[in-house]
Amino acid sequence: xxxxxxxxxxxxxxxxxxxxxxxxxxxxxxxxxxxxxxxxxxxxxxxxxxxxxxxxxxxxxxxxxxxxxxxxxxxxxxxxxxxxxxxxxxxxxxxxxxxxxxxxxxxxxxxxxxxxxxxxxxxxxxxxxxxxxxxxxxxxxxxxxxxxxxxxxxxxxxxxxxxxxxxxxxxxxxxxxxxxxxxxxxxxxxxxxxxxxxxxxxxxxxxxxxxxxxxxxxxxxxxxxxxxxxxxxxxxxxxxxxxxxxxxxxxxxxxxxxxxxxxxxxxxxxxxxxxxxxxxxxxxxxxxxxxxxxxxxxxxxxxxxxxxxxxxxxxxxxxxxxxxxxxxxxxxxxxxxxxxxxxxxxxxxxxxxxxxxxxxxxxxxxxxxxxxxxxxxxxxxxxxxxxxxxxxxxxxxxxxxxxxxxxxxxxxxxxxxxxxxxxxxxxxxxxxxxxxxxxxxxxxxxxxxxxxxxxxxxxxxxxxxxxxxxxxxxxxxxxxxxxxxxxxxxxxxxxxxxxxxxxxxxxxxxxxxxxxxxxxxxxxxxxxxxxxxxxxxxxxxxxxxxxxxxxxxxxxxxxxxxxxxxxxxxxxxxxxxxxxxxxxxxxxxxxxxxxxxxxxxxxxxxxxxxxxxxxxxxxxxxxxxxxxxxxxxxxxxxxxxxxxxxxxxxxxxxxxxxxxxxxxxxxxxxxxxxxxxxxxxxxxxxxxxxxxxxxxxxxxxxxxxxxxxxxxxxxxxxxxxxxxxxxxxxxxxxxxxxxxxxxxx
Numbered sequence: 001x002x003x004x005x006x007x008x009x010x011x012x013x014x015x016x017x018x019x020x021x022x023x024x025x026x027x028x029x030x031x032x033x034x035x036x037x038x039x040x041x042x043x044x045x046x047x048x049x050x051x052x053x054x055x056x057x058x059x060x061x062x063x064x065x066x067x068x069x070x071x072x073x074x075x076x077x078x079x080x081x082x083x084x085x086x087x088x089x090x091x092x093x094x095x096x097x098x099x100x101x102x103x104x105x106x107x108x109x110x111x112x113x114x115x116x117x118x119x120x121x122x123x124x125x126x127x128x129x130x131x132x133x134x135x136x137x138x139x140x141x142x143x144x145x146x147x148x149x150x151x152x153x154x155x156x157x158x159x160x161x162x163x164x165x166x167x168x169x170x171x172x173x174x175x176x177x178x179x180x181x182x183x184x185x186x187x188x189x190x191x192x193x194x195x196x197x198x199x200x201x202x203x204x205x206x207x208x209x210x211x212x213x214x215x216x217x218x219x220x221x222x223x224x225x226x227x228x229x230x231x232x233x234x235x236x237x238x239x240x241x242x243x244x245x246x247x248x249x250x251x252x253x254x255x256x257x258x259x260x261x262x263x264x265x266x267x268x269x270x271x272x273x274x275x276x277x278x279x280x281x282x283x284x285x286x287x288x289x290x291x292x293x294x295x296x297x298x299x300x301x302x303x304x305x306x307x308x309x310x311x312x313x314x315x316x317x318x319x320x321x322x323x324x325x326x327x328x329x330x331x332x333x334x335x336x337x338x339x340x341x342x343x344x345x346x347x348x349x350x351x352x353x354x355x356x357x358x359x360x361x362x363x364x365x366x367x368x369x370x371x372x373x374x375x376x377x378x379x380x381x382x383x384x385x386x387x388x389x390x391x392x393x394x395x396x397x398x399x400x401x402x403x404x405x406x407x408x409x410x411x412x413x414x415x416x417x418x419x420x421x422x423x424x425x426x427x428x429x430x431x432x433x434x435x436x437x438x439x440x441x442x443x444x445x446x447x448x449x450x451x452x453x454x455x456x457x458x459x460x461x462x463x464x465x466x467x468x469x470x471x472x473x474x475x476x477x478x479x480x481x482x483x484x485x486x487x488x489x490x491x492x493x494x495x496x497x498x499x500x501x502x503x504x505x506x507x508x509x510x511x512x513x514x515x516x517x518x519x520x521x522x523x524x525x526x527x528x529x530x531x532x533x534x535x536x537x538x539x540x541x542x543x544x545x546x547x548x549x550x551x552x553x554x555x556x557x558x559x560x561x562x563x564x565x566x567x568x569x570x571x572x573x574x575x576x577x578x579x580x581x582x583x584x585x586x587x588x589x590x591x592x593x594x595x596x597x598x599x600x601x602x603x604x605x606x607x608x609x610x611x612x613x614x615x616x617x618x619x620x621x622x623x624x625x626x627x628x629x630x631x632x633x634x635x636x637x638x639x640x641x642x643x644x645x646x647x648x649x650x651x652x653x654x655x656x657x658x659x660x661x662x663x664x665x666x667x668x669x670x671x672x673x674x675x676x677x678x679x680x681x682x683x684x685x686x687x688x689x690x691x692x693x694x695x696x697x698x699x700x701x702x703x704x705x706x707x708x709x710x711x712x713x714x715x716x717x718x719x720x721x722x723x724x725x726x727x728x729x730x731x732x733x734x735x736x737x738x739x740x741x742x743x744x745x
Contacts, residue, residue, distance in 0.1 A: 442528045556601050
């Protein structure tokens with residue numbers, strides 16, 4: 001199918017919901033698909049998480065006979081009428097899988113109960129009984145009436161047994177002590193019974209389906225005390241691995257671990273039809289639960305025991321592992337604030353390991369928050385998705401046979417001090433796949449920048465280098481691919497990427513600057529072709545589009561107003577141009593000092609970045625760093641940009657100066673050749689057109705390390721002396737740019 005037959009949906013779009021047009025949804029990102037090939041199933045619509053517990057809903061999903069290229073889960077969190085909760089809580093979206101097994105629960109019914117309790121025998125009188133005691137004031141024996149008891153009778157023949165009668169009587173068949181005038185026990189009185197009941201019982205077994213929870217997605221709620229009832233945001237999960245379970249009628253559970261009110265949750269499943277990359281044959285739980293950690297009397301290894309799983313015959317397999325640590329205090333502040341490794345073993349052989357840790361909470365898209373949002377944690381950040389780690393285990397498992405899976409953790413001994421015992425939420429599954437449906441197949445998985453989607457707000461808006469994610473959907477290692485990109489409707493740039501992406505893996509790629517044009521209606525397009533210098537075997541996912549906002553336009557003279565906090569050694573700012581070259585920076589400051597740096601900028605695109613090495617920004621309520629300030633002024637004018645001080649690890653701002661229209665890499669039938677690869681001291685450039693422009697070489701940090709003017713020649717030899725490494729050569733003649741990757745031996 002040709003690319004011009006694809007449509008892009010970026011605002012409102014309607015799809016089939018269980019075969020019927022049901023509703024319209026808004027998404028800020030853009031999905032490229034063939035008309036009519038996406039089915040949307042909504043299972044939860046602003047369901048209210050008011051307290052700890054689960055909200056279970058059924059969804060009618062597509063039939064198993066329909067092939068799907070990808071399945072996405074759109075997880076939309078919102079605030080109820082009173083606003084969101086102040087605290088960060090674990091949420092899980094799970095499939096309630098009917099295993100097909102039947103179990104039963106035992107209920108014992110009794111012929112009678114006395115005050116709600118079942119006893120073997122009961123003797124009673126129908127008249128009041130008394131308890132006798134010696135009154136030390138009157139020096140006489142006295143008595144008080146005993147309270148009656150309630151006896152409820154049941155008919156054990158009825159199914160289920162039902163109550164048939166109730167009587168109020170007094171316990172009997174016991175001796176009452178008699179005292180003399182001095183209060184000394186001298187005798188006893190037998191309280192005889194009018195009747196005695198002998199207990200009968202009936203055992204009833206109630207069968208039920210065995211239901212297994214399979215986690216689809218995990219998200220940690222933000223510190224939401226500053227969010228109002230109008231707030232909501234959406235996060236996207238790729239749940240294609242669960243395709244074999246998402247057919248026909250499926251029960252979906254939305255679990256909330258919060259002890260306060262609360263949030264709302266909306267869940268939309270997007271089924272994108274097409275040939276699967278490789279057919280998911282099965283997905284089976286290895287572990288699913290909440291496991292205490294470091295408890296000597298109940299070690300986690302008692303629960304993460306070896307699990308035998310029968311795998312179907314197939315081609316490849318992988319293990320998904322999601323773990324997040326909770327509670328802190330005592331030694332090492334486990335499990336929330338300690339980094340511990342897990343170790344995957346298959347049939348007794350080490351198959352992989354990773355730390356259960358996130359070191360990027362200070363780059364959270366949802367910032368600032370009232371709480372300690374920027375502290376790195378055990379694989380979670382408040383207001384972010386929890387990461388799932390993948391292990392290709394094809395070489396370790398026995399497809400078509402039983403395989404033993406086991407997970408161990410680093411040792412830890414909890415000695416107290418936390419609010420509750422340290423623990424990990426762990427969900428792990430093994431996925432098996434059929435044959436790959438393509439050998440050479442590259443696609444664009446996502447556009448990070450330019451993109452107005454909330455989850456990428458740290459990197460947007462931009463006017464310089466786009467950032468995309470390329471995925472290898474073929475069975476061969478992806479070593480090269482052409483990437484075409486730019487503003488839709490304009491001439492596109494071409495980047496010839498080379499490297500290595502293993503099958504089913506993805507890579508974040510920063511492209512050379514695009515041909516940015518302010519006021520372009522914010523439509524960006526990128527597509528791939530020629531993977532491994534051959535025809536792409538599946539073109540439906542080659543193209544992706546995004547909408548984006550224009551960057552601000554400033555005058556050429558900008559004043560950077562920066563007041564350092566009490567720890568200025570943590571901060572450094574840098575101004576980059578569109579080519580990634582540093583045009584200004586400041587790193588040496590004094591505590592509490594004020595700096596006004598005037599920058600005289602040529603027309604062009606720029607990105608300003610303030611870094612904080614400690615990850616707590618210029619101001620943060622939970623530290624003692626003091627409060628810094630950061631602003632932009634127009635020289636001779638007023639404030640044009642105010643930065644929040646509570647930005648975490650870094651804050652960045654892109655803008656353009658003057659009537660800027662960058663000269664991007666214009667796609668053309670012309671090309672240049674660079675040889676040898678790798679080079680030693682000399683690089684040769686040849687072309688099928690006259691070279692009349694500038695050749696620049698950039699290092700991997702975007703800094704220019706060599707430049708030379710080439711005039712009216714079809715061949716040029718550059719004498720380059722550079723350290724060993726990877727570089728990028730750009731030739732530009734003002735009308736077009738061509739980039740080539742070069743390697744110094």
